[in-house]
Amino acid sequence: MEILNIAIPAVIVFLTAYLLLDKMFKNEQERRDFELRKNNQSTIVPVRLRAYERLSLFLERTMPNAMLINNIKPDMNCMQLQGKLLETIREEYSHNLSQQIYVSDGLWVSVVAAKESLIKLVNTCAASCNPAEPATVLAEKIIQVFSSSENTPSEIALANLKEEIRKFL
Numbered sequence: 411m412e413i414l415n416i417a418i419p420a421v422i423v424f425l426t427a428y429l430l431l432d433k434m435f436k437n438e439q440e441r442r443d444f445e446l447r448k449n450n451q452s453t454i455v456p457v458r459l460r461a462y463e464r465l466s467l468f469l470e471r472t473m474p475n476a477m478l479i480n481n482i483k484p485d486m487n488c489m490q491l492q493g494k495l496l497e498t499i500r501e502e503y504s505h506n507l508s509q510q511i512y513v514s515d516g517l518w519v520s521v522v523a524a525k526e527s528l529i530k531l532v533n534t535c536a537a538s539c540n541p542a543e544p545a546t547v548l549a550e551k552i553i554q555v556f557s558s559s560e561n562t563p564s565e566i567a568l569a570n571l572k573e574e575i576r577k578f579l
């Protein structure tokens with residue numbers, strides 16, 4: 411009986427000390443985690459914003475109007491312009507491939523869809539042209555098809571990018 415008189419208060423003191431120390435250690439860990447997240451935010455936010463900027467530039471640079479202005483030369487034929495446009499799309503994409511780790515999966519899927527859509531547009535329009543015709547014929551077809559499309563994948567990707575930035579900030 412005397413052992414119980416000593417053991418029960420000892421167990422109660424032990425459990426109380428254990429629970430208090432456990433709570434203290436959890437609070438300390440949460441505080442460290444919060445500080446780490448806060449420090450990471452100051453590093454991650456600028457990097458993510460640059461990723462959004464680069465993807466925005468990719469989408470703008472690969473819009474048919476911009477690509478045609480930057481790539482068409484007076485002496486080009488349709489086949490040469492097709493090759494140059496496809497090369498431009500793929501180069502721009504490969505320069506921005508690493509940005510996918512900083513954006514949501516949904517946004518990245520829409521960026522890839524925009525790229526694939528542009529490649530398909532260029533190839534489809536080029537297939538309807540004689541390869542030896544002047545490049546302006548292909549350029550006109552691309553602009554005509556692109557401008558007749560409502561909500562192109564590039565526009566959708568750009569809208570998704572803007573929406574994600576608004577949520578992020």
